Amino acid sequence: MLIAGFPAGAWGTNCYLVAPAAGEECVIIDPGHQAAEGVEETLRKHRLKPVAVVLTHGHIDHVASVVPVCGAHDVPAWIHPADRYMMSDPEKALGRSIGMPLMGELTVGEPDDVHELTDGAALKLAGLEMTVRHAPGHTKGSVTFGLPEAADVPPVFFSGDLLFAGSIGRTDLPGGDMAEMLDSLARVCLPLDDSTVVLSGHGPQTTIGRERATNPYLREVAAGQGDGGTAAPRRGM
Numbered sequence: 001m002l003i004a005g006f007p008a009g010a011w012g013t014n015c016y017l018v019a020p021a022a023g024e025e026c027v028i029i030d031p032g033h034q035a036a037e038g039v040e041e042t043l044r045k046h047r048l049k050p051v052a053v054v055l056t057h058g059h060i061d062h063v064a065s066v067v068p069v070c071g072a073h074d075v076p077a078w079i080h081p082a083d084r085y086m087m088s089d090p091e092k093a094l095g096r097s098i099g100m101p102l103m104g105e106l107t108v109g110e111p112d113d114v115h116e117l118t119d120g121a122a123l124k125l126a127g128l129e130m131t132v133r134h135a136p137g138h139t140k141g142s143v144t145f146g147l148p149e150a151a152d153v154p155p156v157f158f159s160g161d162l163l164f165a166g167s168i169g170r171t172d173l174p175g176g177d178m179a180e181m182l183d184s185l186a187r188v189c190l191p192l193d194d195s196t197v198v199l200s201g202h203g204p205q206t207t208i209g210r211e212r213a214t215n216p217y218l219r220e221v222a223a224g225q226g227d228g229g230t231a232a233p234r235r236g237m
Helices: 036-046 066-073 081-087 178-189 208-214 216-223
Strands: 002-008 013-019 025-029 049-054 077-079 114-116 122-125 128-134 143-147 156-160 197-200
Touching: 002 036, 013 036, 013 197, 025 036, 036 049, 036 066, 049 066, 049 122, 077 081, 081 114, 178 216, 208 216
Parallel strands: 025 049, 049 077, 077 114, 156 197
Antiparallel strands: 002 013, 013 025, 122 128, 128 143, 143 156
């Protein structure tokens, strides 16, 4: 399996390209702010052909390049219906007043072809089967994508802004909810095997085992304690 990722734009959002191997079809995950050039470079480097863009949630730092990437390759975008409005109205998603400047070079809107994600779906794209889990808390339509263990790699978990190395996504923007975040951590993350590699929306990769042992939020959820507290700074837009 080939997984190529890079941080993009003002928010350092991780964009991933996933394929069975070099020279094959691929899926693009979260092409955010200023990600289009990095996507094209990665496609050329690994001789990949994109078949879809899939989105962990609708915040502008994860979707800003969806329109140009989908348009350049005539591929659909997949997003949870609860976050779909954010592609066309990022200011509302961030609690900003209509008309306030939002990095004016951005082109917002939906690509020509949009499909909606559902919890538990098995998304079969580019020779891959990705398991979709609805994981609200950071946004109402946040999802994660899971890939099963393969011959050359352990299970992989694209967590979006649900789980980070040492922390979790913020819950103070419109649609954020700490109770939902804790439920998603318990329901989606805790059942995963310790060997599962976590590739998140921001920051370095980690594993479920490492986070189970050291992440203060995941440890509190596992222990059934508290409300997540303020043990570590939370990330994401």
